Amino acid sequence: MADASIGTPEQLRDPNYTPPLAKAIPLGIQHVLAMFVSNVTPAIIVCGAAGFGFGSNSPDFPEMIYMIQMSMFFAGVATLFQTIGIGPVGAKLPIVQGTSFAFIPIMIPLVAGKGVDAVAVLMGGILVGGLFHAVLGLFIGKIRFALPPLVTGLVVMMIGLALVQVGIQYAAGGVPAIGTEEYGSAGNWLVAGVVIVVTLGLKFFARGMLSVSAVLIGLLAGYAVALAMGMVSFGGVGNAAAFALPNPLHFGLEFSVAAIIGFSLMAFVSAVETVGDVSGITKGGAGREATDTEIQGATFADGLGTAISGLFGALPNTSFSQNVGLIAMTRVMSRHVVTIGAIFLIVAGLIPKVGAIISTIPIEVLGGGVIVMFGMVVAAGISMLSDVHWNRRNMVIFAISLSLGLGLQLEPGALQYLPSTLQVLATSGILPAALIAIVLNLVLPAELSDEATEEVSGGMAGHAAGDFEKDTHV
Template identity: 70%
Template sequence: MTDTSIGTPAQLRDPDYTPPLAKAVPLGLQHVLAMFVSNVTPAILVAGAAGIGFGSDQGALGFPDMTYMIQMSMLFAGIATLIQTIGIGPVGARLPIVQGTSFAFVPVMIPAVAGAGTAGLAGLMTGVLLGGVFHFLLGFVVGPLRKALPPLVTGLIVLMIGLALLRVGIQYAAGGVPKMGTPDFGTLAMWTPALVVIVVTLILKFFTRGIVSVAAVLVGIVAGYLVALMMGQVSFNSIGSASWVAAPVPFKYGFELNWAIVIGMCFMAIVSAIETVGDASGITKGGAGREATDKEVTGATFADGLGTAIAGLFGGLPNTSFSQNVGLVAMTGVMSRHVVTIGALFLIVAGFIPKVGAAINTVPINVLGGGVVVMFGMVAASGVNMLSDVAWNRRNMVIFAISLSVGFGLQLEPSALQHTGETAQILLSSGLLPAAFLAIVLNLILPEHIVGDDLDDRSGAGID
């Protein structure tokens, strides 16, 4: 049934329609709630990795930098969303697409900043900037590029992203990355708030409806936060030292060209571009019952790249479209891009207020871990779902097997790369890039059918 106080069915399918303000503002906030945790989490993960890698004295990021990266995540998610909804010439889909910090890049970014001898945040942000420029250029070829990456390749890539992040989720839920002198890692006191987050999230996701279900992870983290607060695991000291208003700083961490990071960012930009094309199509199908036009797909890709490049210039992380908000459009039936614009404005305002980032920074690592265990698992599950569209003949099974074995194997045993150069280690240690590279190359060069393959293309049988 249509809520006539919002608009008629024809109006709801129109991206240019604006519902009454009393309805548009709550709908815009709903979009922010649906993406908020996923948007700030990559900044926390990357900042934590950079701090851990250089020890707790001279090189650790510390509170101000962590807050700044959270702040930039909100600010540039809002700006990139505005570019999508309002548009600048050919840039922007002018659809209700919500942009946010991408999880897909995390398995590449963490090795780039963690550990001695890495490029650090200067090299990472330079890579984000140049990767964003490359991402923008993909808008000119996104159509043919989309056809060159079938579900076998894209599904494997998404699955590998999820698998690469699972260890991080468990480490955080247990109290952080285990180090010498951290006796409380893995204790019941650490696990309890994380388990509360997971349980509350599951209950709300499956036994409630509406905004509570949509924001289940966020509400779950709030519940875990309250438990951690009662257990004495929360400190508010950092909020008082944060300023009320602060502007982004160009080249906050400097400029350092590291080709390993640049290559990694460019490769992942291809994955992000394909994801955005899928999200644009999902919005038009779910909200308006039609396919996305070439203009919309191209504009969405341009906006992806431009948003990422601007973010990198000011110390932010790569942006991409958020799939959870695509589902929200389908659920509410409201296609209005101006509703999402309102949500973007909320993110921008929050991005200029460091105290918001400082408040988020008070969330204990184990509470955040409970949330990311759910989110990272969903990333892997999304990859499995994409792979369900694959015709599992012997050819495709061999491609999947070799790519997964090499990629996941290198992820489990990165010391196998100890005699390669620093660039190779950064590119290969996550396992994601070698798995994706193998899948793409093998899919292009291997014949469609193996001689003597008597498996039906639709069967799920294994190799004899």
């Protein structure tokens, strides 16, 4: 329940209300703490997949610091698009934007082992995909029918399943350590285990911001253990600049058909996710449905924020679901509170030393955090699937989509004779699963027979009903 000293119930439900600064600033910082880890993690994962940046002695170390910086800076800029708005762009609601996990399964195959030069391909895809995402705002309401819980739940679950391997590899010592004696050592797993145990303990036994910031605090606990074990190096912090502005086309721009198609298709998923977040904010904070203008403005801001990010070397942005939960918890609907949080992110993004400090986090510590985060993404997808009526039709759609999507990701060599562009798209896991589910859901006739369900499942099928809690960012 909200603190009565912040404002009256009517004021707290008003997005245009500004609480006293003594209350507004801590509330804004709360929003930053709730999303901070999830916002910078994708940049670290992409750099690791491409094979650059790790270790202060790496010649590409500054490039990883820069991408971390831009993740913070443009999360803040995109959040300002939402809270302040520019014409039709922005919902003018307390929506927090941040780097999206959903695009990671698309980005990893595009840059895997190719070094920093491959990032230009990502930036080209992010730019075009962001512009396409913005265009979706014109008719987002008309395409929601193609993405029921069966499809969206499967997609969210596939995002998590596509990433769990990354979490295990990081906890064991990181991809560069595979095959060495250090990989999978007891020390590595001890550090990762501390992160997991502390995170779960706070998530389930603490309340308020301790629970909301469980992953962040868990990472700090693991970091402290790693520091005591001599696993942390501060060599790059001293060399990092105290201030630096974003650099246009820092990584360059290269337009690849695979990247453009991949980012554009994922824009559908991200757009629908944003619609859900906007609805969650207005219901949880103001007790009303979101208007068409708010949904349209939020989608415009999503796409524009992503497109601009691509011009400066940042990754795709989307609305963050954990901050929706924070608004429901505090009952403070003020968009100006979130604006304060956005300013904190922008300032942090202008200070390379912040990125350098983040980059000192040992990969094992990050591994413990992402095991929890990606596992929760899978769980969020399953929660969404609990709203599905599991008749034979829906079970077949789910089974075929999951089998082909996950199977092709696990065995990419099965498509070795496809053109390289199609290989990248088909082995991402999430895209084939999503496309198959969407097409089958539109084509197959409705099946209402419960007996048919029992015929497929051996009588073990149930009709689950659960709360739809979409938290793909953790």
